[in-house]
Amino acid sequence: MGNWLTLNEEITACRACPRLVAWREEVAQVKRRAYLEWDYWGKPVPGFGDTAARLLIVGLAPGAHGSNRTGRMFTGDSSGASLYRALYETGFANQPDAVSRDDGLRLHGAFITAMGRCAPPQNKPTREEFDNCRPFLYREWAMLSQIKVVVGLGHLAFDSCVRLLREHGYPMPPVKFGHGVAYRLEQGDHGAIDLLGCYHPSRQNTQTGRLTQAMLDEVFTRARALVG
DSSP states (O other): OHHHHHHHHHHHHOOOOHHHHHHHHHHHHHOOGGGTTSOOOOSOOOOEEOTTOSEEEEESOOOTTTHHHHSSTTOSSHHHHHHHHHHHHTTSBSOSOOOSTTSOOOBSSEEEEESOSSOOGGGOOOHHHHHHHHHHHHHHHHHOTTOOEEEEESHHHHHHHHHHHHTTTOOOOOOOOOTTOEEEEOOSTTSSEEEEEEOOOOHHHHHHTSSOHHHHHHHHHHHHHHHO
16 A cells, blocks of 8 residues: 555656646636635546556546546546446446545546646647656556556547557557457456557537447446456
């Protein structure tokens, strides 16, 4: 447990990217009208979930008024509402709602993290900012020794998962992101891994119908079957 505490303390104290530090803190001070009574987190967001997980979910970065406000991955915005509903329906979460760090939500056999840990302007971190954050993801991977299924939420996160797995001993066949794609990787430092692609549950995707709740549920139903 001490390793997780140390890592999460390092994540929340990170100030490596001046642009992101300025933005996340400005958002936390100005706030959104609907959340004026909130004490915004306004710091990098550590991973969340079961440290004995067999399922790893990788997103892009915290939302300005979601995780940057609540301090927990995919909590307090529409993306999280869709994601946690799917995790609840497939037995990975004890409840379908995620509104704050103290709402009682627990994950069972799943861990949620992201490529970036700070809310970026226009939801667009730079390559350099992703590079600064990558060691945090790799350190989480090293401690999540029981992972058997990895889900990348969106094209960028999926590509980050491909790089993660390649750099940890997995011979990588030609892969292409798509919703519902699945690749079986037999060799690497965590043993056999199934890599799944999923559209990101962003408001843009869910409101346009590109990603429906049924489509999201289907990905995690498959993940549930694969982890056993």
